[in-house]
Amino acid sequence: MKIDNSLPLEYSTEENRLKILGFWIFLAAEIALFATLFATYFAYQGRTGNGPGTEIFEITPVLINTFALLTSSFTIGLAVNAMRLGNKKAMLTFLGLTLALGLVFLGVEIKEFFTFVHEGATIQTSGYLSILFSTLGTHGAHVSLGFFWGLFIIIQVSKYGLTPHTANKAFIFSLYWHFLDVVWIFIFSFVYLKGMM
Amino acid sequence: MAQLFPKHHVMGFIFSLVLTVVAMAVVVYDLSYTAAMAILLITAFMQAGVQLVMFMHAGESEDKVTIYTNVIYMVFFAIVTILGTLLLFIWDM
Amino acid sequence: MEFFERFAVPHPSFAIYASMVGIALTSLAIVVGLTYFKKWGYLWREWITTVDHKRIGIMYILAALIMLLRGLVDAVMLRAQLAIPDNTILDSQHYNEVFSAHGVIMIMFMAMPFLFGLMNIVTPLQIGARDVAFPRLNAISFWLFFMGAMLFNIAFVVGGAPDAGWTSYFPLASEEFSPSVGTNYYMMSLQLSGLGTLMTGINFLTTIFRMRAPGLKLMQLPMFTWAMLVTNVLIIAVFPLFAVALAFGAMDRMFGTQFFTIGNGGMDMMWANLFWVWGHPEVYILILPAFGIYSEIISTFARRNLYGYKSMVASMVAITILSLVVWAHHFYTMGQGVLANSIFSIATMAIAVPTGIKIFNWLATLRKGKIEFTTPMLWSLAFIPTFLIGGVTGVMLAMASADFQYHNTMFLVAHFHYTIIPGVVYAFIAGLIYWWPKMFGFMLNEKIGKVSFWLVAIFFNVTFFPMFITGLDGQARRMYTYSEETGFGPLNLIASIGAIGLALGFIVLAYNIYWSTRYMPRNIGSDPWNARSLEWSIPSPVPVYNFATLPHVKSSQAFWDAKTKGHNLFPDKVEEIHMPNNSGVPFIMCVIFFIGAFSLIFDMIPLAIASLIGVFACMAYRSFEANHDHGYHIHVKEIEETEERLRGANK
Ligand code: HEM
Ligand SMILES: [Cu+2]
Numbered sequence: 001m002k003i004d005n006s007l008p009l010e011y012s013t014e015e016n017r018l019k020i021l022g023f024w025i026f027l028a029a030e031i032a033l034f035a036t037l038f039a040t041y042f043a044y045q046g047r048t049g050n051g052p053g054t055e056i057f058e059i060t061p062v063l064i065n066t067f068a069l070l071t072s073s074f075t076i077g078l079a080v081n082a083m084r085l086g087n088k089k090a091m092l093t094f095l096g097l098t099l100a101l102g103l104v105f106l107g108v109e110i111k112e113f114f115t116f117v118h119e120g121a122t123i124q125t126s127g128y129l130s131i132l133f134s135t136l137g138t139h140g141a142h143v144s145l146g147f148f149w150g151l152f153i154i155i156q157v158s159k160y161g162l163t164p165h166t167a168n169k170a171f172i173f174s175l176y177w178h179f180l181d182v183v184w185i186f187i188f189s190f191v192y193l194k195g196m197m
Numbered sequence: 198m199a200q201l202f203p204k205h206h207v208m209g210f211i212f213s214l215v216l217t218v219v220a221m222a223v224v225v226y227d228l229s230y231t232a233a234m235a236i237l238l239i240t241a242f243m244q245a246g247v248q249l250v251m252f253m254h255a256g257e258s259e260d261k262v263t264i265y266t267n268v269i270y271m272v273f274f275a276i277v278t279i280l281g282t283l284l285l286f287i288w289d290m
Numbered sequence: 291m292e293f294f295e296r297f298a299v300p301h302p303s304f305a306i307y308a309s310m311v312g313i314a315l316t317s318l319a320i321v322v323g324l325t326y327f328k329k330w331g332y333l334w335r336e337w338i339t340t341v342d343h344k345r346i347g348i349m350y351i352l353a354a355l356i357m358l359l360r361g362l363v364d365a366v367m368l369r370a371q372l373a374i375p376d377n378t379i380l381d382s383q384h385y386n387e388v389f390s391a392h393g394v395i396m397i398m399f400m401a402m403p404f405l406f407g408l409m410n411i412v413t414p415l416q417i418g419a420r421d422v423a424f425p426r427l428n429a430i431s432f433w434l435f436f437m438g439a440m441l442f443n444i445a446f447v448v449g450g451a452p453d454a455g456w457t458s459y460f461p462l463a464s465e466e467f468s469p470s471v472g473t474n475y476y477m478m479s480l481q482l483s484g485l486g487t488l489m490t491g492i493n494f495l496t497t498i499f500r501m502r503a504p505g506l507k508l509m510q511l512p513m514f515t516w517a518m519l520v521t522n523v524l525i526i527a528v529f530p531l532f533a534v535a536l537a538f539g540a541m542d543r544m545f546g547t548q549f550f551t552i553g554n555g556g557m558d559m560m561w562a563n564l565f566w567v568w569g570h571p572e573v574y575i576l577i578l579p580a581f582g583i584y585s586e587i588i589s590t591f592a593r594r595n596l597y598g599y600k601s602m603v604a605s606m607v608a609i610t611i612l613s614l615v616v617w618a619h620h621f622y623t624m625g626q627g628v629l630a631n632s633i634f635s636i637a638t639m640a641i642a643v644p645t646g647i648k649i650f651n652w653l654a655t656l657r658k659g660k661i662e663f664t665t666p667m668l669w670s671l672a673f674i675p676t677f678l679i680g681g682v683t684g685v686m687l688a689m690a691s692a693d694f695q696y697h698n699t700m701f702l703v704a705h706f707h708y709t710i711i712p713g714v715v716y717a718f719i720a721g722l723i724y725w726w727p728k729m730f731g732f733m734l735n736e737k738i739g740k741v742s743f744w745l746v747a748i749f750f751n752v753t754f755f756p757m758f759i760t761g762l763d764g765q766a767r768r769m770y771t772y773s774e775e776t777g778f779g780p781l782n783l784i785a786s787i788g789a790i791g792l793a794l795g796f797i798v799l800a801y802n803i804y805w806s807t808r809y810m811p812r813n814i815g816s817d818p819w820n821a822r823s824l825e826w827s828i829p830s831p832v833p834v835y836n837f838a839t840l841p842h843v844k845s846s847q848a849f850w851d852a853k854t855k856g857h858n859l860f861p862d863k864v865e866e867i868h869m870p871n872n873s874g875v876p877f878i879m880c881v882i883f884f885i886g887a888f889s890l891i892f893d894m895i896p897l898a899i900a901s902l903i904g905v906f907a908c909m910a911y912r913s914f915e916a917n918h919d920h921g922y923h924i925h926v927k928e929i930e931e932t933e934e935r936l937r938g939a940n941k
Contacts, residue, residue, distance in 0.1 A: 044555065066217055277615055281618070
């Protein structure tokens with residue numbers, strides 16, 4: 001394996017550079033996936049059948065979630081920065097912080113789902129609610145997956161140190177996490193805020 | 198310590214918080230539909246831009262052109278799908 | 291007992307029972323054969339665990355050919371039923387099942403793997419790469435496709451086949467109107483293979499963008515590779531969308547969601563919408579590679595540079611973009627307004643322009659060329675006029691107001707067969723014959739090849755041309771029979787006779803493979819067609835590492851220029867080559883995927899969850915393993931010996 005020391009660790013081998021580009025292309029595919037959910041969501045607005053509509057939204061949990069995710073996106077940015085400085089300890093701290101914020105997000109979202117169901121809004125109630133739960137759920141599932149992925153990276157960085165391999169993984173994970181933040185911003189704006197207008 | 202909190206990251210973070218607060222205006226004030234949607238669209242896309250450029254380092258490698266083309270292409274596809282679907286199911290139904 | 295009842299076939303017939311016995315006997319024969327000849331180890335080491343793009347490509351093509359056979363049997367059954375009025379070979383339910391299977395298998399499990407097979411084998415060689423960007427992911431893609439295909443193929447003997455058409459429109463495909471598990475099979479098997487397709491798209495885009503040989507610029511890529519590039523660009527956009535649509539459909543059927551229901555705010559038409567946002571680009575995912583193959587073959591056998599390289603690329607890019615904005619032409623009659631229909635109608639007609647440019651470029655390449663009528667060339671030449679008919683009738687269908695007349699008639703069936711068979715099937719067969727020597731080190735027999743070509747080329751028209759006429763006269767598609775008074779009888783009989791000839795053509799093709807494998811000479815050299823691009827500069831069959839040293843490229847037909855102008859393609863010294871290790875994890879993971887999908891189909895949730903965990907366990911395992919799995923090296927001496935042996939024998 002040829003290692004190019006003039007570049008940050010995560011870019012230092014050709015294999016790493018391939019993986020980063022490949023992951024960007026994967027993220028593009030994810031854009032298409034969420035676009036489909038949004039397209040369907042917009043078309044189903046108001047198609048609530050006998051069930052409730054956007055009146056089930058509450059602003060507080062949504063705000064908590066938004067700030068949790070925005071901050072986590074900031075901390076993972078700092079983790080990558082620390083990684084580039086070669087500061088393993090700071091990097092792991094920031095990564096841990098990121099995942100903790102992710103957990104907060106998941107906790108609040110799950111609680112929100114329970115309230116919805118309590119108010120008679122389930123995924124089976126109407127076309128509108130089916131797509132609402134699917135959109136939120138798809139994002140939530142991504143965050144959950146991201147949580148375990150992040151955990152794996154923490155374990156591997158602690159175990160093997162900062163190698164071209166682990167650094168590459170951590171960097172790619174950061175791309176994924178930022179991307180989920182972007183998706184959340186769109187959900188926040190066009191599902192929640194628009195719904196509460 | 199300062200090294201661990203580089204300026205452009207902090208700026209990006211503050212910027213994203215500000216954008217969120219601005220977007221909140223649509224629920225706080227009684228705006229027209231057009232004005233509210235305009236605010237949401239602008240703040241959301243700016244947020245995405247902040248993440249892409251400041252946090253995701255989209256422009257730092259030699260694949261910069263590929264990466265940006267890739268993202269723009271997919272945003273195009275996303276918009277076509279969403280607008281086309283709205284055209285078929287809402288605007289011209 | 292109750293547990294097992296769900297696996298029974300709801301609407302059995304003698305043919306289905308016979309197939310069950312047939313499948314059981316064949317499987318048994320394979321197991322016994324492998325054990326008797328002690329081939330299990332070979333199969334596992336050399337094929338199942340392989341990450342070599344060439345072997346994966348060969349497996350794709352093998353699967354595609356088998357699926358072609360199955361699709362063909364279905365087609366012959368359909369035509370047999372329609373041969374005469376009021377026929378009773380198939381009842382309506384079986385007719386529905388057979389045309390659904392035919393459509394899905396031909397598009398998803400024949401054309402797609404065929405495309406991936408050629409893409410896998412040729413693309414890395416044309417850009418001078420040693421493998422694809424992510425060899426292991428490539429193996430996962432293949433096995434996902436394979437498991438999806440197998441899942442779909444067992445449907446008709448375990449639980450019942452899907453019967454709502456390859457388009458599976460709701461509400462017909464809902465629990466209410468399609469109560470058997472058939473449509474669940476549709477949703478899950480396409481989900482699996484679609485996931486594989488998406489991964490392939492990502493993999494090959496990365497490969498083409500980053501792994502080109504030194505000096506090879508994007509605007510110098512051979513036309514086939516360009517076609518692969520735009521194809522994969524379409525794949526990464528529309529396959530995620532299709533995955534979502536399939537998930538919605540599956541959730542409606544399995545978990546009682548309301549996406550495509552009629553009451554409660556659901557919208558059945560949304561399925562059609564999403565299906566075609568994917569479906570129309572999908573037909574271009576099939577045709578663009580075909581355009582690439584034809585470009586290679588036509589310029590090789592006209593012995594000329596491809597005419598208008600830049601306009602060829604530009605028109606492909608234009609087709610790619612346009613194909614994303616025309617999907618509603620598949621449902622003009624669904625009730626949207628005039629404005630929407632007009633927009634989609636005009637966009638659709640616009641596609642004819644870049645397509646026309648390509649046709650003129652091929653004609654201009656042929657003009658003044660010294661044409662050699664080899665079999666791949668014959669298939670390519672037959673493509674041009676036949677596909678033209680398909681395209682022109684496409685433009686007829688594209689006119690929204692006129693389409694109300696012939697939408698969902700046999701006219702439409704004739705249109706898409708006139709585009710897909712000459713466009714896609716001819717191309718893949720031509721490509722298979724053309725690249726066959728590169729894959730296996732011997733050629734296919736030209737004489738037998740020509741017999742199969744003429745059979746297919748003639749009987750294709752006999753089969754499908756009459757459908758234009760009966761369609762315009764009002765014969766609806768997907769109807770299992772028609773009455774004597776309609777007067778459709780004679781033309782339908784002609785079409786059915788044509789189908790027999792067509793099937794015969796494919797059988798001769800299969801025979802050619804068998805015959806050539808046994809009797810064709812093996813000392814053909816590395817460049818039997820006197821061709822132009824890089825894959826012909828290395829030995830056939832290609833050694834594992836493809837290129838002993840990476841080529842240095844200066845033009846879009848690097849090898850031709852090297853031959854005629856005396857460039858040295860390989861100036862570098864041989865160095866040690868790093869290769870990835872084989873792995874059984876992709877296969878095992880995909881078997882678990884299969885089990886999970888199967889359990890969802892039959893509503894066995896605990897097993898499905900267990901499978902999901904199993905899949906994640908495989909990924910976690912790999913994540914750790916990757917830290918110390920560094921592949922292996924091939925030493926200089928070994929490379930030199932291999933090259934000496936392969937090239938020596940060729941001279
Ligand atoms: C100039 C090019 C083309 C035009 C203008 C065109 C137009 C159309 C239109 C308008 C329809 C829908 C008709 C209806 O449902 O009433 C259609 C159906 C279809 N086309 Fe094309 N087409 C073109 C090329 C192709 C190509 C290249 C392929 C395949 C490789 C293709 C495959 C299909 C298929 C599979 C269907 C039918 C799907 C179904 O309903 O089952 N077309 N085409
Ligand atoms: Cu179409």
